Amino acid sequence: MLAADLVALTDQPPFARSAVDGWALRAADTAAASAAAPVVLRAAGAVPMGAAATATVVPGTAVRVPTGGMLPPGADAVVMQEEVEITSETVAVRRSVRAGENVVDRGIDVRAGETLLSRGRRLRPADLGVLAGQGVARVQVTRPPGVAILATGDEVVPPGVRLGPGQVHDMNSAALAGAVRAAGGLPTVLGIVPDERTAVEDALRDATAIHEMVLISGGSSVGERDVVAEAIEALGPPGILVHGVAVRPGKPTVLAAAGGVPVIGLPGNPVSALVIFELFARPVLDRLLGADPRTGPWRTVRARAATAIEGAKGREDYRRVRLEARGTEVWAVALPAGSLVLTSLVRADGIVVLAPGARVAEGDEVEVRLWG
């Protein structure tokens, strides 16, 4: 992620170049040329590759030039070598050549002073090429924000530990760490905290002291959400900004801040946690990164609903779908709505967002936000 605008230092290309292997000439000299009456020019040397053109094109002459070679002074066009007949001293041109033909003008790609890449740009391979073309070997990029990841829940144990009765493995920490990393953050998995106010508060206080963002995914014991909310509130102002969102899956969400550090309480359920991450945590992370919002994570495709899809009542519904090509059309197959079905995220290609109570009929066009 670029930390500052990148302004072009030099024109790109830095000089007028030939686009082909051929002969640089003055277009006006060839105005009368035809297959029946070729114009014969004097061969007046060659432009070496990777060096200044020393030969000059004067009326009635042509200079050999390689692809990418510098257009010699006096020339305004290049004719391809396949199109001419040469002897050791002459070049016969059998058609009239247009001024500018096969010439790549100086600065046609980039002009010095132009903003080439903006601050917050997530650098792509072509961008690296553009930087290299400017001679830039190093750029200042944003430091990835450190994101602490906590989980609570008395039933939750880390992967790698054998389950006792009634226990489940912590899925959220691994999934959220992957999501943070993919979004450009630097995740630190701090592990599982007992479902107890002081333990959660202590863990959050430590986490907010040395990270730029904290994610805590709740367990699901009775009243557990309150433990997390109380612990967050105890960290000091501004505290909880939002407690509960009208979203399925993901209702029990806490959006808060402790001093300048955003703290997000995510649902314990892994599908909900990942949806809420995309919806609320990723934009915060983008902000911390200084990311250009246009490079956001969700690209959309249009598809037809393979079955009717019922939205949740009173809540915006983020329904996972699988995409399927049928002939030239793309169809969206809705996956199970149940938020406990994590495999619905593994199989999902994207998300369809339904307004509260909305219903999509089979065959209707839907917009699918691509996922992951």
Add this chain to the structure above:
Amino acid sequence: MLAADLVALTDQPPFARSAVDGWALRAADTAAASAAAPVVLRAAGAVPMGAAATATVVPGTAVRVPTGGMLPPGADAVVMQEEVEITSETVAVRRSVRAGENVVDRGIDVRAGETLLSRGRRLRPADLGVLAGQGVARVQVTRPPGVAILATGDEVVPPGVRLGPGQVHDMNSAALAGAVRAAGGLPTVLGIVPDERTAVEDALRDATAIHEMVLISGGSSVGERDVVAEAIEALGPPGILVHGVAVRPGKPTVLAAAGGVPVIGLPGNPVSALVIFELFARPVLDRLLGADPRTGPWRTVRARAATAIEGAKGREDYRRVRLEARGTEVWAVALPAGSLVLTSLVRADGIVVLAPGARVAEGDEVEVRLWG
């Protein structure tokens, strides 16, 4: 990239769980319940979070259970705590509860023995959650293939070096290194080789000895393509498989192999080099990675052409476009066709592929392959 299929070791969830905070009961006990005539059950204990359910539900009783808690033996449904009236010893249920209500059955997400994730899968955040849910803390992944990147061209100098007259900076090595890394390979930039057969041959021989794939982007001096082709051919069988492709941009492409190592000669021009990378090098890299082809790089969106687009004559045309939202529609704005304009890749959101000589009219629907 998973190196082997991941088969589920355990059912997910590993036991029947409650989806809500409430009371586990026998649905049959509530068949006659109504607001006017609630059924009163005896409160017979509670299921602790993260432990086995010790209390059993016998007819006429209910056991308190937290969200995610184990369904106690004897129960077949859970009623939400908000829906009941409790005393210290009783639970009054005011409606009939359906069998299975608020119960998450064992194995509903994943069944032991089922293939959860297939070999070649590019692991996504949700996949990491699924692995963690199975208690899996480590998995075998594919070793990223080492890809050597060479550039030739007497006019080409590395970024960071001041340009002499007629010289340009090497854009391809940086752009291709980024593209290789994004595709899951491990790039090594070997630098610029003089445009001379023995130098190119020596560099390629060294590169093929210790890398799993070699990319060499040509300079553009006269006959340079032949130097690279001759050098590749000298490496031994099978040698050159394809020399020249009917693609714009990217005609001067060499597809070859030296022993078991794929060697791809890419055009010197950076736009062409990146298009040819996507078209020919990335699928080879995917193959080396053992990648699932369904997770390929190009997702497509449908858009309307903002202007007419003329395809190249006799060649498949990979035309860069920028996407623009206009109301609810997506429009594709064609960027300059000239392959020297690298900024067309920086501004591009995707590629429209045109058959040789094809013409798209303004307003026609086109399929755009998302880029980068």
